[in-house]
Amino acid sequence: MSADELPTKEANVLRGHEGAVLAARFNADGNYCLSCGKDRTIRLWNPHRGIHIKTYKSHGREVRDVHVTQDNSKIISCGGDRQIFYWDVSTGRVIRKFRGHDSEIIDTFQDSVMSVCLTSSQLIAGSVDGTVRTFDIRIGRELSDYLGQPVNCISLSNDGNCVLASCLDSTLRLLDRSTGELLQEYKGHVCKSYKLDCFLTNSDAHVTGGSEDGYVFFWDLVDASVVSRFRAHASVVTSVSYHPKDNCMISASVDGTIRVWKT
Template identity: 40%
Template sequence: MSRDIPSKLIQTIDCKQGAVRAVRFNADGTYCLTCGSNKTIKLWNPHRDLLLKSYQGHGYEVLDAQAGCDNSQICSGGMDKTVRLFDVATGKALRTFRGHAGTVNCVKFNEESTVILSGAIDSTIRAWDTRSRKNEPVQVMDEAKDSVTSIQVSDHEILSGSADNHVRRYDLRIGRMMADYIGKPVTSVTFTRDGQCILVSSLDDTLRLIDKDTGELLNEYKGHKNSEYKIDGCLNSKDTHILTGSENGLVCIWDLVDANMVEKLDHSTMRAIHSLSYHPSDTCLLTASGDKFYVWKSKYAPSGD
């Protein structure tokens, strides 16, 4: 068994915020955020099962959140059609951005945490300047023909997945948009850590590894169940393994190169495991299902790590 696989369940944490819609590590992996159907965001130390703070302000379910690069702010989006900015230390809502015509599915900061990108059911991505006093978006990307389900941001690119069966990549340096047709609604997109490839989850029980520049299909990963719900896929911190949730209570892990499934993490539930977040440097995985999130580490990790 590889030391790079988080196969040991360390914590099961009842969030007490209704259904957990997303779990997300912060930038250095010390803390994490959970988004709840009870309109709250919670900040945790997942390694010690410690609730640190709750954030309120959304008028309906919170679907996604991210901590900023210096951990001082949180951005979030939800079913109340708003994007919000919170101060981590005080818990206060600093800004509320309105403009989306429907549920906000996903949010991401840019690398400097000065701009929030939000994707929504209204088929648009909107960019909000957190330093400006204006509440209008600084840019609207409306190329998608259906709900924007997932966003990733690098220093010069925005990657998005949509229910219109496409992945779109916006190169901000040259002002170009490139689209790849996947064939089924896209539920999750992410860059590999080296920035060379993208991992795409779609509603046909398949993840695809695609060369970012050429669009070539490099590998497919199958064996999980994903035909109904938005389920996250991700890579581990070393780009050696692919991970995804599944609609039957499992997390499936494959070797990136040979596409062999090497591990299934059984959550002892038949509910979908829909949200995943991998630690930026360590062998540690967070997963969410129902009203709980789970902390997984290498079985070789010292106890208390």
């Protein structure tokens, strides 16, 4: 995919949140997206038609992250109330609540855990203490990689071989998942005081992430050059999510909007 084929043209603006939007995520097939924010709500949208479908309310404080299950039937969300909620998508009912507690896993960190990824056998977590830790769920083994800078977001490459970590020194770092080796660093954006998402595009050819100055960046995965940057929002870009199949992306911002980008 060339830089010309990256999604940088605004296709829709989704409005409805009161205050900052902290995360926006496509569902598994890319037909819908979820958003969450300071207004304590989760919202379900059809981003391609610009339609708001449903609002989910139960969190007592801001909702910081949201994900939908592979079969699109359940939502998992977490927030400032230190609870993880497990929702039924169709009824909007909370099925279960998981209260935050000091588990053995979290005890190994010296500071807040900002981001987690889950695979079939591993839990990968990034922390303000500067570490990315991998826990093997089956055998209980823990691996730790120290990056030297506070980690505020992590994501996995689509092939599962790499971990992308956003750090508060305005640098994204790509790590080999099995060895922890630093493969590449991506710079040019501003990330010093906000939790900003970072992802690889669905082809793993480019790295993308938001910036505190309202820009979205695309980097070449291999040589780390900035192949595209554009002003996406009037304020901090807190979240980006890439469509699982198409050249389409959504971004969310402190300005209260979610924007849909296409080629």
